[in-house]
Amino acid sequence: MSETVAGAVAERFGELYGSGPEGVWAAPGRVNLIGEHTDYNDGFVMPFALPHTAVAAVSRRKDGLLRLHSADVEGGVARIRLDEAVPESDRDWTAYPAGVAWALRAAGHDVTGADVHLESTVPAGAGLSSSAALEVVVALALNDLFGLGLSGSGLARLCRHAENAYVGAPVGIMDQTASACCRAGHALFLDTRDLSRQQIPFDLAAEGLRLLVVDTRVQHSHSGGEYGKRRAGCERAAALLGVDALRDVAHGELDVALDRLGGEEELRRLVRHVVTENHRVEQVAELLDSGGTRAIGPVLVEGHASLRDDFRISCAELDLVVDTALAAGALGARMTGGGFGGSAIVLVEVGDVAAVTRAVEEAFTAASFRAPRVCEAVPSAGAVRLR
Ligand code: GLA
Numbered sequence: 001m002s003e004t005v006a007g008a009v010a011e012r013f014g015e016l017y018g019s020g021p022e023g024v025w026a027a028p029g030r031v032n033l034i035g036e037h038t039d040y041n042d043g044f045v046m047p048f049a050l051p052h053t054a055v056a057a058v059s060r061r062k063d064g065l066l067r068l069h070s071a072d073v074e075g076g077v078a079r080i081r082l083d084e085a086v087p088e089s090d091r092d093w094t095a096y097p098a099g100v101a102w103a104l105r106a107a108g109h110d111v112t113g114a115d116v117h118l119e120s121t122v123p124a125g126a127g128l129s130s131s132a133a134l135e136v137v138v139a140l141a142l143n144d145l146f147g148l149g150l151s152g153s154g155l156a157r158l159c160r161h162a163e164n165a166y167v168g169a170p171v172g173i174m175d176q177t178a179s180a181c182c183r184a185g186h187a188l189f190l191d192t193r194d195l196s197r198q199q200i201p202f203d204l205a206a207e208g209l210r211l212l213v214v215d216t217r218v219q220h221s222h223s224g225g226e227y228g229k230r231r232a233g234c235e236r237a238a239a240l241l242g243v244d245a246l247r248d249v250a251h252g253e254l255d256v257a258l259d260r261l262g263g264e265e266e267l268r269r270l271v272r273h274v275v276t277e278n279h280r281v282e283q284v285a286e287l288l289d290s291g292g293t294r295a296i297g298p299v300l301v302e303g304h305a306s307l308r309d310d311f312r313i314s315c316a317e318l319d320l321v322v323d324t325a326l327a328a329g330a331l332g333a334r335m336t337g338g339g340f341g342g343s344a345i346v347l348v349e350v351g352d353v354a355a356v357t358r359a360v361e362e363a364f365t366a367a368s369f370r371a372p373r374v375c376e377a378v379p380s381a382g383a384v385r386l387r
Pocket of ligand 1: 032039174338
């Protein structure tokens with residue numbers, strides 16, 4: 001399967017650039033099982049990789065030129081001179097791969113140019129990390145071709161830096177780490193403070209379960225203001241509480257911390273979400289470890305309520321998915337990703353997939369919302385070289 005995809009992408013590269021690529025790489029999108037808006041608070045997250053990937057065919061150049069083409073965007077080959085690529089100069093999709101090349105060069109790596117052709121099956125704007133997949137696939141290709149020797153974690157850090165500094169989106173490290181480091185059949189428990197990771201077996205099929213991803217098709221963007229406002233609020237709260245990051249507020253100390261924030265109602269809500277969400281990631285890790293996948297359902301539902309009521313980043317479509325799925329028999333459901341649209345995840349017994357899917361689709365029709373896209377999420381592999 002992946003050999004067929006690699007062959008097709010390599011062939012298109014040849015048509016575009018006149019000869020075949022030196023190699024072909026793939027990096028996946030992700031869904032986050034639990035741990036939302038905790039990554040820029042030094043907290044815990046638990047994403048897993050999707051079977052949907054960004055695939056890149058790449059060859060080196062020596063003349064300082066980066067040529068970029070995507071099958072998913074209209075337009076021809078973009079040409080970027082690496083010595084002219086500066087942060088926030090590019091508002092197009094090309095900012096992601098160009099940002100990666102810029103970040104590698106800024107870190108002292110001798111990247112002298114490349115020809116790149118990309119094809120992605122990760123839906124854009126669905127909260128499934130299509131941009132992280134794009135960054136990671138290009139970073140891995142350049143790492144291999146130029147012999148840079150960076151680890152998965154090193155690549156993730158570099159890609160986050162590219163997105164923060166070059167693209168201008170103040171995101172955390174979760175998505176890039178998921179795309180670079182996930183393992184098939186596992187969820188990734190990541191401590192975003194020291195980047196230590198644990199692969200937690202997560203074989204839904206073996207337990208007769210399924211995890212559905214419902215893309216509401218409400219588009220979101222993280223370079224917009226709301227994500228940054230939440231992040232700034234969390235940083236202000238940490239400063240008022242005298243801690244490095246909200247990660248340092250233990251779950252058992254939450255009430256004391258909230259008291260100390262006095263009348264700062266908005267900050268109190270942000271802190272309550274982050275502290276309880278970190279606790280939920282630990283709870284889910286323990287439940288999965290002890291084979292209690294069904295028991296994570298209520299924890300997912302609590303996570304959604306916290307994002308909706310305290311962090312205030314849900315929307316009518318996401319709430320409708322969650323409420324409808326639970327009423328139709330789902331074990332758990334919550335929005336996933338940055339919020340303000342994008343996707344929700346739904347944990348269901350295999351026998352309930354059809355009924356829950358139908359209920360959600362009918363509820364969207366009744367509410368006159370755009371038809372959602374529903375797919376099954378199978379925990380898949382992180383970034384790899386295909387050929
Ligand atoms: C986006 C960001 C991540 C993370 C999530 C929210 O996906 O890219 O770094 O902050 O939102 O959990």
